[in-house]
Amino acid sequence: MGRLLKKKDPEKKRAQRLERTGDEGTANGAQGGAPAKIAPAARKAQPPAKPKPVAGAEDNFIRKSIQFLREVKSELKKVTWPSRKQTMGSTAVVIILVMAISLFLGTVDFALSSLVRIVLP
Incomplete structure (x- = not known):
């Protein structure tokens, strides 16, 4: 299943990157100024x-x-959800098939167990 992707705003992306790195340079790097320096006291106050x-x-x-x-x-x-009639029909088919297969497997099991009793006295 594919994800619905939204195009990210480059300014928002840049601001998030600056927050992660802890730099507080210019938020809009397009203006061409030097990044603002952080005072040593401000650096120490930042959490680890x-x-x-x-x-x-x-x-x-x-x-x-x-x-x-x-x-x-x-x-x-x-x-597209099935109607009530379709759901009831599908349920009936599944129940009937399960009963038929279980009857077949029960018959095969009974026949094989009888054969084993005859062969091994």
Whole structure:
């Protein structure tokens, strides 16, 4: 099943990348300025990098799960569901076939077990 993909905005993508790396350079690199320097005190105040990906991974998992459920809902709307009459007919056919096959296998089993009793006294 293919995923419904949305084109990502390059500015949004760039901003997310800057957030992940911790850089606070120019948000719009097209203006051509030098990246803004972060003061050493500001760098020390930033939280360690390890807890951030864990929280982001959980958030990413939740977003992907919600997106998956939305896609499932849209795909289920496209399904042509059978009518009650078709469902009852298919159910009857399945039940009859199961009974016929079980009767056949029961007969074969009985015949083979009788043959084994005759051959092995």
